Amino acid sequence: MGKFDITLRDAIGKIPQKFVQLLTGQRGTKLLDNTFPAVKERKADLILELEDGSIFHLEMQTKNDKNMPFRMLEYYTLLKQKYPDKPINQMVLFVGDGKLNMPDSLQVDNLHFGYQVVDIKTIECKELLESDSLEDKILAVLCDVKDFERYIKTVVGELVKLPEKERADYKSY
Incomplete structure (x- = not known):
């Protein structure tokens, strides 16, 4: 990180109220921890390049997971950074017992993200x-x-x- 970046980060690290208000229209109330410790290793179940040049990412899931959209978004971000010029197609394949009821998208704040969810029993x-x-x-x-x-x-x-x-x-x- 350059000297200029460090200086800027130090300057905004004390809640510059007018600056925050100009950017957001609101006052800052509390500084939150801005560190994201330890990069964790992620290993996808399957990543392939398809004949059309796109990237296919498959996760197999034995249980319904309400947090699956966040995991898939994390994988999407990692894949897009690694293959920026390729379309990314993602699928969660439910291979568990019972009924599939996992979300296939995430819509929070200004973000809308989606992927396919398929129950193996329908194949x-x-x-x-x-x-x-x-x-x-x-x-x-x-x-x-x-x-x-x-x-x-x-x-x-x-x-x-x-x-x-x-x-x-x-x-x-």
Whole structure:
């Protein structure tokens, strides 16, 4: 931070009432803490660049979270700083039991922010089950699988075909 920035911050650090009143139309009443300690590491569930050049951010959520809009806004800000010229598309995928009732937007003060919220149970898993990708077949368990016994047999059948080392990688799933 430059000397000029420090001088300015020191000057406004004692509630310059006329200055605040000119900017806001009101008097300042109390100085609040202006430090934001410790940057926390954020790790998104999935971030991809799509074929159209846009960025897709996915968060999977097992429980309804009323604070999800703030988390998604934080991710959006981080993504936009990292990829300023790319459109950002965000989705929360609800993979929990019960009814989805999370907000898909945030509107406070002068801010309006939104993203998609989708319940995995509304997604037809047939395409995942028919995929050539074992990862797709494993993820199909999150959808509304009609014949669960057949599903398990299919996935286990695929796993036993793999070499032992490769099969070991899937044990963590």
